[in-house]
Amino acid sequence: MHETVDLRSDTVTKPTEEMRKAMYSAEVGDDVFGEDPTVNELQKRCAEITGKESALFVPSGTMANCIASYVLTNEGDEVIVEEKSHIYNMEVAHLTLISRVLPRPLPSNKGEIDLNLIKKSIRKRGLHVPGTSLICLENTHNFWGGKAISPEYVKEAYELAKNEGLHVHLDGARIFNASIAYKKPVTEWTKYCDTVMFCFSKGLSCPVGSILCGEKEVIEEAKRARKLLGGGMRQAGVLAACALVAIDKMIKRLEEDHKKAKRLAEGLSELPGIKINPEEVETNIIIFEFSHPGLSIEDFLNRLRENKILALAISTTQIRMVTHKDVDFEDIERVLEVCKSIL
Numbered sequence: 490m491h492e493t494v495d496l497r498s499d500t501v502t503k504p505t506e507e508m509r510k511a512m513y514s515a516e517v518g519d520d521v522f523g524e525d526p527t528v529n530e531l532q533k534r535c536a537e538i539t540g541k542e543s544a545l546f547v548p549s550g551t552m553a554n555c556i557a558s559y560v561l562t563n564e565g566d567e568v569i570v571e572e573k574s575h576i577y578n579m580e581v582a583h584l585t586l587i588s589r590v591l592p593r594p595l596p597s598n599k600g601e602i603d604l605n606l607i608k609k610s611i612r613k614r615g616l617h618v619p620g621t622s623l624i625c626l627e628n629t630h631n632f633w634g635g636k637a638i639s640p641e642y643v644k645e646a647y648e649l650a651k652n653e654g655l656h657v658h659l660d661g662a663r664i665f666n667a668s669i670a671y672k673k674p675v676t677e678w679t680k681y682c683d684t685v686m687f688c689f690s691k692g693l694s695c696p697v698g699s700i701l702c703g704e705k706e707v708i709e710e711a712k713r714a715r716k717l718l719g720g721g722m723r724q725a726g727v728l729a730a731c732a733l734v735a736i737d738k739m740i741k742r743l744e745e746d747h748k749k750a751k752r753l754a755e756g757l758s759e760l761p762g763i764k765i766n767p768e769e770v771e772t773n774i775i776i777f778e779f780s781h782p783g784l785s786i787e788d789f790l791n792r793l794r795e796n797k798i799l800a801l802a803i804s805t806t807q808i809r810m811v812t813h814k815d816v817d818f819e820d821i822e823r824v825l826e827v828c829k830s831i832l
């Protein structure tokens with residue numbers, strides 16, 4: 490039971506005792522010279538987990554996505570993105586500002602863009618038109634309520650991309666949540682992309698850090714791009730030490746977050762003013778429609794805040810709640826009681 494129940498994001502999770510101890514005793518060196526043993530170990534482990542040759546530790550998921558698009562495209566190219574994706578909506582337009590590419594947002598069925606639509610949208614470079622060079626996918630899909638995209642879909646999209654000579658980048662900020670939801674190893678997805686990034690700073694509870702995995706030459710280039718963006722870190726082993734704890738200890742427990750989200754959605758679905766289908770909740774994110782005769786979305790969130798419960802409006806009609814290790818089942822029951830009394 491926690492005094493404040495913070496459901497705004499899983500990024501609010503605090504590092505565990507074990508992470509703090511690992512930070513204290515981490516062996517470190519200058520990572521820009523490639524000499525931090527803990528960072529090197531983390532990169533090796535992550536490459537193994539994703540089945541790629543190499544990996545690069547970076548400060549944020551946004552930087553990893555930015556680096557991936559920068560190294561997999563030439564400026565002036567077109568990049569296919571899903572219209573609700575994080576990379577298109579929430580990353581300050583780095584596709585345009587840094588990679589200098591033209592994003593082509595496409596609608597989807599819960600994060601899965603129809604393959605025929607992708608095919609029709611691919612353009613060959615010509616006198617008048619930019620050439621498509623990259624497709625970005627997201628798994629789990631944040632703004633589709635933590636939807637876990639199937640490995641079959643990613644495989645088909647990848648095969649299509651390869652037939653057309655395109656690269657695929659997977660924004661796997663929460664790929665382990667997808668892996669838990671499907672009970673399949675992450676390689677079932679990561680073998681069907683050129684680069685994949687995932688975050689240690691979300692449900693895995695680290696204070697800082699994400700990783701970009703791919704083939705050796707791509708990651709060599711990524712290292713230059715990281716430097717360009719100001720992301721070269723020195724004794725980053727103190728952070729990598731937490732990430733190593735995360736991959737050993739924090740993945741399996743994500744299942745519990747999914748159960749909390751399911752329970753939360755089930756309880757909320759019975760309340761007036763809230764529309765959500767709990768059956769569609771697959772991982773740790775729930776998004777529901779809010780429409781109440783006596784209460785605006787801001788009123789509702791303020792009333793929750795007065796009760797030390799935090800959630801986020803992600804549009805004028807939708808609220809997002811994210812479960813994580815620093816919210817327990819008792820907290821979820823309290824949230825449901827408070828919501829019931831307010832509504």
Ligand SMILES: *Cc1c(COP(=O)(O)O)cnc(C)c1O
Pocket residue numbers: 548549550551552554575576627629630631660662663688690699
């Ligand atoms: C959180 C997130 C990112 C990256 O976020 P940072 O805050 O920059 O680490 C990227 N993609 C998705 C889907 C995310 O949820």
